[in-house]
Amino acid sequence: MNRKILALASAATICFSTLAYSAARDYISIVGSSTVYPFATVVAETFGKNTKFKTPKIESTGSGGGMKLFCAGVGVEHPDITNSSRRIKKSEFDMCQKNGVKDIIEVKIGYDGIAVANSKKAKRMELTRKDLFLALAKEVPDPKGGEKLVKNPYKTWKDVNPSLPNTKIEVLGPPPTSGTRDAFAELAMEGGCKKIDWIAAMKKQDKNKYKGICHTVREDGAYIEAGENDNLIVQKLEANKNALGIFGFSFLDQNTDKVQGSLVDGVAPEFELIASGEYPVSRPLYFYVKKAHIGAVPGIKEFLAEWDKEGTWGDEGYLTDRGLIPMPKVEREEFATAIRNMQGLEM
Amino acid sequence: MGLPKYTTDIVRAGLEKRYKREAHFRRLGVAAIVAGLIFLSILFVSIIGNGYTAFWQTFIQLEVHLDASEIDPEGTREQNVLAAANYGGLVKQSLRDMFPEVESRRDKRKLYSTVSSGASYMLEDYVKANPEQIGNTIQFWVPADDDIDMLMKGHFDRDKPESERRIKDDQIAWVDKLVAEGRVESRFNTIFFTAGDSRDPELAGIWGAATGSFLTLIVTLLLAFPLGVATAVYLEEFAPQNKWTDLIEVNINNLAAVPSIVFGLLGLAVFINFIGMPRSAPLVGGLVLTLMTLPTIIIASRAALKSVPPSIREAALGVGASKMQMVFHHVLPLAMPGMLTGTIIGMAQALGESAPLLMIGMVAFIVDVPGGVMDPSTVLPVQIYLWADSPERAFVERTSGAIMVLLAFLITMNALAVFLRKKFERRW
Numbered sequence: 075m076n077r078k079i080l081a082l083a084s085a086a087t088i089c090f091s092t093l094a095y096s097a098a099r100d101y102i103s104i105v106g107s108s109t110v111y112p113f114a115t116v117v118a119e120t121f122g123k124n125t126k127f128k129t130p131k132i133e134s135t136g137s138g139g140g141m142k143l144f145c146a147g148v149g150v151e152h153p154d155i156t157n158s159s160r161r162i163k164k165s166e167f168d169m170c171q172k173n174g175v176k177d178i179i180e181v182k183i184g185y186d187g188i189a190v191a192n193s194k195k196a197k198r199m200e201l202t203r204k205d206l207f208l209a210l211a212k213e214v215p216d217p218k219g220g221e222k223l224v225k226n227p228y229k230t231w232k233d234v235n236p237s238l239p240n241t242k243i244e245v246l247g248p249p250p251t252s253g254t255r256d257a258f259a260e261l262a263m264e265g266g267c268k269k270i271d272w273i274a275a276m277k278k279q280d281k282n283k284y285k286g287i288c289h290t291v292r293e294d295g296a297y298i299e300a301g302e303n304d305n306l307i308v309q310k311l312e313a314n315k316n317a318l319g320i321f322g323f324s325f326l327d328q329n330t331d332k333v334q335g336s337l338v339d340g341v342a343p344e345f346e347l348i349a350s351g352e353y354p355v356s357r358p359l360y361f362y363v364k365k366a367h368i369g370a371v372p373g374i375k376e377f378l379a380e381w382d383k384e385g386t387w388g389d390e391g392y393l394t395d396r397g398l399i400p401m402p403k404v405e406r407e408e409f410a411t412a413i414r415n416m417q418g419l420e421m
Numbered sequence: 422m423g424l425p426k427y428t429t430d431i432v433r434a435g436l437e438k439r440y441k442r443e444a445h446f447r448r449l450g451v452a453a454i455v456a457g458l459i460f461l462s463i464l465f466v467s468i469i470g471n472g473y474t475a476f477w478q479t480f481i482q483l484e485v486h487l488d489a490s491e492i493d494p495e496g497t498r499e500q501n502v503l504a505a506a507n508y509g510g511l512v513k514q515s516l517r518d519m520f521p522e523v524e525s526r527r528d529k530r531k532l533y534s535t536v537s538s539g540a541s542y543m544l545e546d547y548v549k550a551n552p553e554q555i556g557n558t559i560q561f562w563v564p565a566d567d568d569i570d571m572l573m574k575g576h577f578d579r580d581k582p583e584s585e586r587r588i589k590d591d592q593i594a595w596v597d598k599l600v601a602e603g604r605v606e607s608r609f610n611t612i613f614f615t616a617g618d619s620r621d622p623e624l625a626g627i628w629g630a631a632t633g634s635f636l637t638l639i640v641t642l643l644l645a646f647p648l649g650v651a652t653a654v655y656l657e658e659f660a661p662q663n664k665w666t667d668l669i670e671v672n673i674n675n676l677a678a679v680p681s682i683v684f685g686l687l688g689l690a691v692f693i694n695f696i697g698m699p700r701s702a703p704l705v706g707g708l709v710l711t712l713m714t715l716p717t718i719i720i721a722s723r724a725a726l727k728s729v730p731p732s733i734r735e736a737a738l739g740v741g742a743s744k745m746q747m748v749f750h751h752v753l754p755l756a757m758p759g760m761l762t763g764t765i766i767g768m769a770q771a772l773g774e775s776a777p778l779l780m781i782g783m784v785a786f787i788v789d790v791p792g793g794v795m796d797p798s799t800v801l802p803v804q805i806y807l808w809a810d811s812p813e814r815a816f817v818e819r820t821s822g823a824i825m826v827l828l829a830f831l832i833t834m835n836a837l838a839v840f841l842r843k844k845f846e847r848r849w
Binding site: 099101103108111112115116118119122123128129131132133134151194303304305322324325327328329330331390392395396397 | 530534538542577578581584585586587619620621693697699700701782784785786787788789797807809810811812813814817
């Protein structure tokens with residue numbers, strides 16, 4: 075009986091001691107994109123090893139989820155940094171402002187290519203963005219001609235483009251919650267969609283309708299949502315040589331013996347070609363820092379300094395070994411200055 | 422043939438059919454068990470087949486000259502001087518000395534990447550612990566890079582054309598030379614069991630996650646066991662039977678079936694957003710898992726109390742014990758083994774849970790091993806999830822390795838529950 079009371083009492087003590095706890099935090103708290111996660115974690119680990127500060131804690135919440143936590147307010151219970159695989163949206167920036175998160179430092183860390191890949195056992199595909207749009211959009215222009223949309227009728231790649239093989243359209247890709255999916259829709263599908271003149275003309279008149287046509291992925295089974303786990307997609311591609319998969323460049327880079335990246339508009343997803351901007355489906359990666367927390371939480375300034383090093387994000391920095399495509403030197407310098415001057419973002 | 426005369430004739434006529442049916446039913450049962458065992462063995466074979474190599478790690482022996490003028494030019498031997506030295510440079514120098522033919526900058530980078538990036542930190546620790554070695558040339562074993570490790574374990578195919586594998590021809594040549602010199606060894610992977618998480622597979626370990634799991638379970642046990650037992654005792658022995666207790670009972674049974682993610686959302690709303698506890702802390706994880714395991718413990722404890730025969734209660738009351746004495750001196754000790762069994766099964770369930778922890782920030786990259794219930798930490802199933810999602814190839818085997826460790830824990834806990842039941846349970 076006594077023991078039980080003791081146990082309850084100790085539990086209660088633990089509970090109450092937390093109330094006092096939230097006054098301080100001695101490690102950096104980072105949230106955000108699962109695409110930036112593999113890069114941010116490496117920097118965090120190196121930072122933790124090389125300095126006297128604790129290793130930052132990094133949660134993989136997705137870009138949108140990260141912004142929500144980040145913009146919730148100022149104070150140690152809120153994260154200091156959020157990673158994002160796209161730029162902060164105006165609505166998110168406004169939410170931040172409303173909650174008192176006034177000064178935000180924006181840092182671009184580099185680029186990530188999105189690969190469309192298939193098994194090495196099959197032939198390498200040579201696609202255009204237009205092919206990708208026609209194969210994957212929910213509604214496409216009527217193949218019989220005319221400015222009319224019909225439900226996507228294409229069953230095989232050959233239907234889409236006679237120069238492509240006669241195999242079923244089967245694409246494994248991330249679900250709508252993923253930043254990779256957003257980027258794929260914007261860069262690959264919209265890129266192809268724009269090639270059709272009358273849809274491109276629609277952009278000026280009815281932007282929402284234009285976006286709806288270009289970004290909506292078909293739901294009749296040709297596009298298979300394979301979850302956020304890119305390793306799983308690679309495994310499935312190995313098992314099914316007719317399928318194509320959509321995932322980040324770092325996974326292609328790690329699995330070059332199993333899968334090959336398709337050419338998009340005649341350009342292969344290779345390190346140099348993504349870095350030079352020739353490969354069309356690549357996107358910038360960012361992180362955002364809460365300026366009010368610099369000084370309040372120890373180590374943020376030093377953590378930013380770890381990013382801003384040639385050995386980290388430079389042409390031969392350790393992040394390139396992980397598949398990050400570095401920014402051109404001029405752009406790197408621009409963001410390095412932003413870090414040093416603690417420039418707040420304006421929108 | 423007329424009507425059968427005796428009932429036994431009717432029985433006999435149907436007998437064969439009945440036997441057949443029974444045999445058929447037994448065969449179905451055996452088939453179900455066999456199917457279950459097949460699936461289980463497929464699971465085990467694939468996990469163990471993928472994962473057993475994770476318990477070994479390739480090490481490379483370097484010949485490092487601990488140059489006194491590089492490490493400690495003043496000869497002070499002070500820890501902070503030793504910490505500031507460039508150990509990465511010493512490791513690189515050692516590799517360059519072994520392969521003097523490597524000249525171009527690009528090739529040198531490739532050469533440096535044959536050993537783990539953790540090598541310089543290990544050398545630093547060694548020098549700090551053995552400052553008398555400064556000035557000497559030592560033979561120092563460091564973990565190989567994960568790609569080299571994969572090559573040694575046969576996960577990369579040497580026969581494929583160079584462009585189709587991650588390991589290049591010259592790297593293979595270097596490794597082969599090291600092997601020929603006896604400088605490559607496969608050792609038991611102690612790092613895997615003693616380190617926290619890392620993005621370098623060869624430096625990643627499960628100790629951080631295991632500690633997090635342990636802390637979380639301690640909190641869960643401290644809260645859920647007394648609360649669960651007290652609830653069960655009250656409901657079973659003291660509470661009047663009325664509409665209210667019925668309602669409570671229905672609710673408890675319902676809670677046991679609520680998906681665990683719901684408890685995570687509740688934890689996020691109450692413990693983090695309302696009370697203001699820190700995210701990612703084992704304390705909050707333990708609180709959430711307490712909510713999840715409480716119904717299991719209450720239901721098991723009530724069953725254990727119910728199985729104590731009423732004669733024991735009546736005898737105790739008959740010799741003049743108060744109701745409370747009757748419960749605590751006689752009923753509770755007899756019901757305890759059953760309660761403990763239920764608690765252990767609830768704990769095992771909590772150990773394998775990851776969904777509710779997603780909401781409270783325990784799905785995170787955490788390198789430092791947590792030292793208390795307030796430190797950010799993660800748990801074993803979450804570590805498995807994070808590794809399964811990592812691009813590096815060497816994490817595949819480590820994922821399976823971590824699954825094996827988690828399974829070992831679960832089997833131990835369940836075996837303990839069975840043991841307790843066998844040893845202490847009394848039947849009337």
